[in-house]
Amino acid sequence: MRRIGPKRTLFDYGPNIPLTSDIVLKYMYGDGEQDPASLAAAALDRGVRFFCGHFPFSRYADVLPEATLLTFVREPVARVLSEFHHHERHGNRKFDLVDHITDERFSDRQSRMIGDYWSRLSFVGMTERYDASIKYINDWLKLDLPIVHVNARPKDQVTAEPDAQLVDLIRRHNTADIEVYNWIDSQFDR
Numbered sequence: 001m002r003r004i005g006p007k008r009t010l011f012d013y014g015p016n017i018p019l020t021s022d023i024v025l026k027y028m029y030g031d032g033e034q035d036p037a038s039l040a041a042a043a044l045d046r047g048v049r050f051f052c053g054h055f056p057f058s059r060y061a062d063v064l065p066e067a068t069l070l071t072f073v074r075e076p077v078a079r080v081l082s083e084f085h086h087h088e089r090h091g092n093r094k095f096d097l098v099d100h101i102t103d104e105r106f107s108d109r110q111s112r113m114i115g116d117y118w119s120r121l122s123f124v125g126m127t128e129r130y131d132a133s134i135k136y137i138n139d140w141l142k143l144d145l146p147i148v149h150v151n152a153r154p155k156d157q158v159t160a161e162p163d164a165q166l167v168d169l170i171r172r173h174n175t176a177d178i179e180v181y182n183w184i185d186s187q188f189d190r
Helices: 022-029 036-046 076-089 097-102 109-114 127-141 164-172 175-187
Strands: 009-012 050-053 069-073 121-126
Touching: 009 022, 022 036, 069 127, 069 175, 076 097, 076 109, 076 127, 076 164, 076 175, 097 164, 109 175, 121 127, 121 175, 164 175
Parallel strands: 009 050, 069 121
Antiparallel strands: none
8 A cells, every 4th residue: 555645745725825735836826827737747747646625627637637536525515514614714704604605606616616527537535425435545546545534623613503594595506516416425335
């Protein structure tokens, strides 16, 4: 089994997040035009095997066209609520929960991030089946990825359960994500 360390992994969590890799910042967020060809060359030079983060697939689809693409999805209602509380916890919440739910930028995010690249995905894991997803990846790719739980809500942050009206509003604004999630869930154990 192989371990994959940070030297062989690129990260893109956006230009303002310290975890984003230096070469991603340089070639994709630096001054001037994005330079995916130089990023690809630098990644190959470093022997990069994984590229992780929160980004639309379209940003990197042509950078590493031979890459094995994996992603994780989360149950859409839980994802919307988690994203809102994440922004709230980190002090960058700019509006209330209903505004967050109805803002197009936060609707159907999983479907929009993947875009037209579903056919290129080799594996779709599920947050709700995280341990089983990691085990599958390890078995398939002969890796030894640890099961880690980070970026979770602190235990002391109590959030109220959403009422039925709020859940319905989230569902109406995330119909594509719900359809995709339900299909993935139905296929997961096959």
